[in-house]
Amino acid sequence: MSKLHITTSINGDQTEFLCNSDESLLDVLRDRLHLTGAKEGCGSGDCGACSVTLNGRLVCSCLVLAAETEGAEIATIEGMADGEKLHPLQRKFLEHAALQCGVCTPGILVAAKALLEKNPDPTETELRYWLAGNLCRCTGYDKIINAVMDAAAEMRGA
């Protein structure tokens, strides 16, 4: 089986890779490009740990075929900070102790950023429903919600 040649933009950088036709975007990000910030928690779109944005839309990268991403713009957790300057969401997660084991954190940060781009002033209920596709087993979500709401407030003020 010959491999497919794909050209995409990942976190603003043009990226080329070869993949099999049945490989997921998550497999390529992790195993071919070694961008391991996106995690495989389930491989079936139930946990959100592999969340990335594809042309601005929040997706589970385990449910996207890598071959579908020709010409696409992909954003992952690795592109969220601006050099050594953390994104406000990242900073607020640290300040609010919003992570424990941290394995769901990249996906939740990507998802939360996608929400705030659509809706800079979500209610707590809107936020809880938006993040309902991102499982966290450590925190009970309480401090995650506090961190995102605080980051949203700061970003609105900025």
Next chain:
Amino acid sequence: MALDEYQKRDFKIIGTTPVRPDGVDKVTGRAQYGADFYLPGMLVGKMLRSPHAHARIKSIDVSAAKALPGVKAVVTGADFPATAKGDTLDVQEHCLANGVALYDGHAVAAVAAVDANVAKQALKLIKVDYEILPHVTNIEDAIKPDAPIVQAGRRGRHVPEGYSDNCTGWCEFGHGDLEAGFAKADKIITRTFKTSSTHQGYIEPNACLANMGADGRADMWCCTQGHFQVRNLCAQIMDMDQSALRVTASEIGGGFGGKTTVFIEPVALLLSQKAGLPVKLVMTRDEVFKASGPTVASMTDVRIGMTNDGKITAGDALIRYEGGAWPNSTIFPGAQSAFASYDLEAVRAQGLNTLTNRPLQAAYRAPGAPQSTYAVEAVVDELCEVLGLDPIDVRLKNAAQKGTKSSYGPTYDDIGLIQLLEAAKAHPHYSAPLGPNQGRGISNGFWFNFGGETSVSLALNFDGTITLVEGNPDIGGSRAAMSMMAAEELGIAYEKVRTIVADTASLGHNEVTHGSRVTFAVGLATIKAARAAKAEMCRRAAKIWGIDADAVVWEDGFAKPAGANAGEHDPMPIEKIAADSPRTGGPIVGHHEVTADGAGVSFGVHICDIEVDPETGFTKVLRYTVLQDAGKAIHPDYVEGQMQGGAVQGIGWALNEEYIYGEDGRLQNAGFLDYRIPVASDLPKIDTVILEIPNPGHPYGVRGVGETGIVPPLAAISNAMSRTIGVRMAELPMSPPRVLKAIKEKG
């Protein structure tokens, strides 16, 4: 017991909330978890698993798989050295079946290949000839004398007559004259309760990378709660010297007790040995559910007597657990903790464990305690309802306190249960108004906490900073807690200490991160290592000053003369002592090794409000408050995180989570879509109240806080349910169909 460690003092750093040292890596995607390691030439490992609940493996033909181009190794259970014995042999046979598949999902073979596609193809080429055997997957059937026998020869010595040979364990705890106690009661309630198996539900599937050379020496990277335990188990199974295997713990994406043993690590080593190349083996989510440890399921009879004014006169429980296809000891903490919140004259808890054709249970946050506590706390609550008594008043009236002989034997030292109950009663939540279809429940919870073998090393670098080397994977912010304790003790800034979790070649043995032991035991060892370093720094300063070491004291990061008799010397900062150390005797390192004792038991009290939709049986948690005694909260935000996380796992257990087995003995819901853990939109804010009743066994008063939070929610929600719908439900989870059925049957 070492119960003289605590000394009251004022803290500068303890009790503050600095950012954890692993924080930036975790918010930027740089933190490396079990599946994030890659080596040149690395192969991909995959496992073949039994589709049958119980089957003899008549033969396995791996020849076609081996012949497939790109396949580098194929192994079965017969390829392990036949040297493991006892419990370790059980662990080995759980990793790879040896002649008999004992549950749906039991691994029977494994392959290593150049990529995942080739490995998957190879699995399809392995031919297994099974002879299907009778199976049993639930407690009621497994304990009957005529039950299918899961493994012969495992009957426990003390198991009473009348139970099947599946019953591997029996225990009994308690004291006093039960019948005399029940005779004093005005009201006695007896009920039977059931709980389902649940899974720890860590988001990171088990993963490891093994690399064994032709010289028999190996390295491994894996996500685990205890890499020393991984090393020791793998070394025994692979018949290696412990020194020949170095294990490095990755960041761990949740464990909750489930990653305290091995499932794939010995298999990855075996594949790497056969292939002569590194092998990465990662479980799928389906495999995690089917073949890594769920909790025990339970069936518990409880009988409690109470006087009209709320005094418990006697408590008796028969607790039955099933924990899969091999013996386990979870029934012991289950029976010991059932009545541990109460000061009782007459109490008995009997425990029975049975085998079933399910995966071997693994620890899950306070293993065994939530199930038995649920049954006891539900009957206490029902007695309060029937007798018209306030449930907190009744718990206060019967609460264990310092000097109480516990239901499992020891007499309590300083404990905080009464303070917790008083705080719960005074909390605004307890008196807030409730609406229609709403109810409030409360529950106590208890956990023992552990200490265990611990080894840490604290090095003073030449610039005066500290490298603290510990050996326990950090699952809740413990590196931050260790840095804080070292900084507090040395009188330096938190940022000057970097704590790392070292590999198994770098320290003496460290027991697994379990039993809420790390902040207590590793913290204790850290404080003592820092004290050893301080003593050495005082000796170095004394040497420079030409005075006795006894005449030097340590204060806020400086060596100082102890008094006027010691002479006039300017305080010497840690940076100078560090810089001078090559000329005053060499590098300065404090270290401490201990089997820590005196962990200090922990109590919690939870208050929960729910609303039930009478049309659908759906339950919404409206408000939830967790009160817990932390002894001393080193980092209060991270303590709250433990309390909140435990409570939410308990909420999932009470309302939704369960292993569902079909008549065919197969697990029907091995995925996050059908095994539904709580999501953000299911939950309210989880309020927390931390109390600090110092543990006499720790220099700063620390008690473990990790596990207690999962104990009360099962009963708190069940008690709220009873008060909402007017029916005492006695089976978890209280999923919408069960709640609806209970409402309809009530009429």
